[in-house]
Amino acid sequence: MRLRAAVPLHASVALVLTVLTFTGGAAWLSALAFRRRWLALGALYLALSATLWVAAPLWGRQPMPCWGEPLRAKGIYCAMNRTYVTPELALVLADLAGAMEAAHPGTITLMLDGGFPATNLPLLPHLSHDDGQKADLAFWYRDAQGYAPARTPSPLGYFAFEAGPTDCRPGSFSLRWNLAWLQPFWPEMTLDGPRLETALALLEADGRVGKVFVEPHLAQRHGAGSKVRFQGCRAARHDDHIHLQL
Numbered sequence: 001m002r003l004r005a006a007v008p009l010h011a012s013v014a015l016v017l018t019v020l021t022f023t024g025g026a027a028w029l030s031a032l033a034f035r036r037r038w039l040a041l042g043a044l045y046l047a048l049s050a051t052l053w054v055a056a057p058l059w060g061r062q063p064m065p066c067w068g069e070p071l072r073a074k075g076i077y078c079a080m081n082r083t084y085v086t087p088e089l090a091l092v093l094a095d096l097a098g099a100m101e102a103a104h105p106g107t108i109t110l111m112l113d114g115g116f117p118a119t120n121l122p123l124l125p126h127l128s129h130d131d132g133q134k135a136d137l138a139f140w141y142r143d144a145q146g147y148a149p150a151r152t153p154s155p156l157g158y159f160a161f162e163a164g165p166t167d168c169r170p171g172s173f174s175l176r177w178n179l180a181w182l183q184p185f186w187p188e189m190t191l192d193g194p195r196l197e198t199a200l201a202l203l204e205a206d207g208r209v210g211k212v213f214v215e216p217h218l219a220q221r222h223g224a225g226s227k228v229r230f231q232g233c234r235a236a237r238h239d240d241h242i243h244l245q246l
């Protein structure tokens, strides 16, 4: 009886974990069969995620590196199985990071969300990122010591907004979050303009890249080319990261 009452709860938890991490839901449900449930959850999550790390090429995806230079994916998104892309996009990102390093020695290019290892499930809260052909890049930042490699003001890499003029008005249903209450918590870091300019120029020159999303006021200030689009007022804002797709 108790187990039956808990079914909706476990189903909901599994759904949320699947949406966030892909393998978390299956790990949660399988762990219910074990006496030491939390230990089993951790072990199953690791085992399932490691299996997909190896098996992703079956679905035409590959994981981005989670350490090393000049390109790496942010650890939290690696741990959540959200850093898979197609081999072609992996190559585009590696070339971009290499060219960034050549133009500005010591630069590390940091990927945020890419896609899941299998299926065309979109990566929430993004409305896309469903086919391995889309990736988000963190901006490059400076602190009091100068360029801060692979560091972002927000621990997630998202939500530290470079607010500027916009035509968007607050709407009732929109993914264009302001999160004004959160902004004072970020440490003092500034956007590295020259690195953003170089990245936008490289993406413009790369024939494999189809579209780039950056907020219009940043695009204008940093010399964006014809591939840079505005995502619209009802989608996630792009003054905290770059979105690119093939």
Ligand SMILES: [Zn+2]
Pocket: 126, 129, 134, 135, 136, 242, 243, 244
């Ligand atoms: Zn994106």
